[in-house]
Amino acid sequence: xxxxxxxxxxxxxxxxxxxxxxxxxxxxxxxxxxxxxxxxxxxxxxxxxxxxxxxxxxxxxxxxxxxxxxxxxxxxxxxxxxxxxxxxxxxxxxxxxxxxxxxxxxxxxxxxxxxxxxxxxxxxxxxxxxxxxxxxxxxxxxxxxxxxxxxxxxxxxxxxxxxxxxxxxxxxxxxxxxxxxxxxxxxxxxxxxxxxxxxxxxxxxxxxx
Numbered sequence: 001x002x003x004x005x006x007x008x009x010x011x012x013x014x015x016x017x018x019x020x021x022x023x024x025x026x027x028x029x030x031x032x033x034x035x036x037x038x039x040x041x042x043x044x045x046x047x048x049x050x051x052x053x054x055x056x057x058x059x060x061x062x063x064x065x066x067x068x069x070x071x072x073x074x075x076x077x078x079x080x081x082x083x084x085x086x087x088x089x090x091x092x093x094x095x096x097x098x099x100x101x102x103x104x105x106x107x108x109x110x111x112x113x114x115x116x117x118x119x120x121x122x123x124x125x126x127x128x129x130x131x132x133x134x135x136x137x138x139x140x141x142x143x144x145x146x147x148x149x150x151x152x153x154x155x156x157x158x159x160x161x162x163x164x165x166x167x168x169x170x171x172x173x174x175x176x177x178x179x180x181x182x183x184x185x186x187x188x189x190x191x192x193x194x195x196x197x198x199x200x201x202x203x204x205x206x207x208x209x
Contacts, residue, residue, distance in 0.1 A: 015100025
């Protein structure tokens with residue numbers, strides 16, 4: 001039990017590193033007070049530009065991936081063989097890392113929406129399912145220009161993608177939980193999509209009128 005608590009606590013702290021907030025602070029900007037107010041990569045991209053947005057996207061993804069792989073391996077190497085269950089450790093670490101990002105203790109438990117961190121977790125746990133939903137996300141984003149639409153649709157498709165790729169019932173239920181959390185964190189975006197007021201990212205500049 002103690003080993004599980006160590007894994008959950010450590011993975012939460014790893015996931016709770018507020019990358020977007022720190023990158024914006026380095027440029028003298030409180031990312032929580034501009035744009036959508038979110039600390040995630042999309043808002044950083046919108047406010048600080050492509051390089052900063054890509055940096056935050058990659059670092060947030062690495063938090064989830066490292067929690068499920070490097071950190072769990074580190075803990076398991078220092079425990080007696082056969083204890084605890086490795087898959088359970090990786091699942092708990094992934095969930096804790098996403099919760100750390102979404103509800104970071106460093107910013108009064110107000111964090112991001114967990115898409116990039118969840119992608120890192122999925123890369124470690126269900127990589128083939130991630131490829132499917134990443135393709136869906138990319139298609140919807142290119143067609144619509146809405147990051148949130150792609151994120152919500154990809155999240156909704158995640159449990160199905162896990163089933164298609166032959167994952168265990170446990171992993172399907174885990175991905176269902178992550179999907180529901182991601183959709184819940186996008187509830188404001190869903191309302192704006194329904195009302196036609198959601199922010200759109202245009203891939204091409206419109207010609208001058």
